[in-house]
Amino acid sequence: DVQLTQSPSSVSASVGDRVTITCRASRDISNWLAWYQQRPGQAPSLLIYPASSLHTGVPSRFSGSGSGTDFTLTISSLQPEDFAVYYCQQTSSFPITFGQGTRLQNK
Amino acid sequence: EVQLVESGGGLVRPGGSLRLSCSASGFTFSTYTMHWVRQTPGKGLEYVSTITNDGTSTLYADSVKGRFTISRDNSKSTLYLQMNNLWTDDSATYFCVKDTRRGHGYNWNFDLWGRGTLVTVSS
Numbered sequence: 001d002v003q004l005t006q007s008p009s010s011v012s013a014s015v016g017d018r019v020t021i022t023c024r025a026s027r028d029i030s031n032w033l034a035w036y037q038q039r040p041g042q043a044p045s046l047l048i049y050p051a052s053s054l055h056t057g058v059p060s061r062f063s064g065s066g067s068g069t070d071f072t073l074t075i076s077s078l079q080p081e082d083f084a085v086y087y088c089q090q091t092s093s094f095p096i097t098f099g100q101g102t103r104l105q106n107k
Numbered sequence: 108e109v110q111l112v113e114s115g116g117g118l119v120r121p122g123g124s125l126r127l128s129c130s131a132s133g134f135t136f137s138t139y140t141m142h143w144v145r146q147t148p149g150k151g152l153e154y155v156s157t158i159t160n161d162g163t164s165t166l167y168a169d170s171v172k173g174r175f176t177i178s179r180d181n182s183k184s185t186l187y188l189q190m191n192n193l194w195t196d197d198s199a200t201y202f203c204v205k206d207t208r209r210g211h212g213y214n215w216n217f218d219l220w221g222r223g224t225l226v227t228v229s230s
Contacts, residue, residue, distance in 0.1 A: 095169075098151055098152040
């Protein structure tokens with residue numbers, strides 16, 4: 001199975017900050033990577049796939065980049081509703097797998 | 108409203124069985140591949156199973172293969188997960204999720220999630 005390692009596991013930031021989260025795959029997955037946001041008490045929601053395309057309705061302050069084994073999710077200017085846990089997911093090979101999550105907390 | 112609503116979770120003893128259901132509304136259920144994904148605080152998000160739009164193809168994670176069965180009733184817009192011989196490691200919140208792919212096949216991107224149903228396997 002493809003292992004995904006996210007860093008950092010947790011990050012503290014303030015409204016207006018720029019935040020970057022990294023996801024590293026254990027082997028080349030091309031651009032077959034998605035990002036999800038999970039707010040407290042809610043199910044995950046799709047943000048980006050594959051790698052850099054925003055899902056419908058996702059604000060433009062979110063962006064994704066990368067290919068191969070290294071990927072990033074960037075939030076250009078944090079908003080209060082962005083404090084959540086973020087997961088990457090690879091869809092290159094079966095079974096699909098998720099990263100362990102990055103918790104974005106209010107500083 | 109476009110939504111998925113899971114039900115059927117609960118407390119069960121090791122070796123027991125449960126049947127989860129997921130009722131879909133607000134979209135043409137029969138058009139989309141559907142999946143089950145589970146989540147625990149310790150292991151995070153974990154893929155469980157997949158069924159194509161017409162029910163002709165199913166897939167399972169190795170951890171549940173031979174114990175879980177995914178099925179669907181397109182006339183009722185409902186997805187199911189029959190879970191037999193449950194282990195303590197199966198304790199999790201189970202999410203019903205919709206694939207972005209229309210028609211047969213998989214994109215493996217999940218654009219609609221239910222709120223989840225909690226399964227606890229304990230003696």
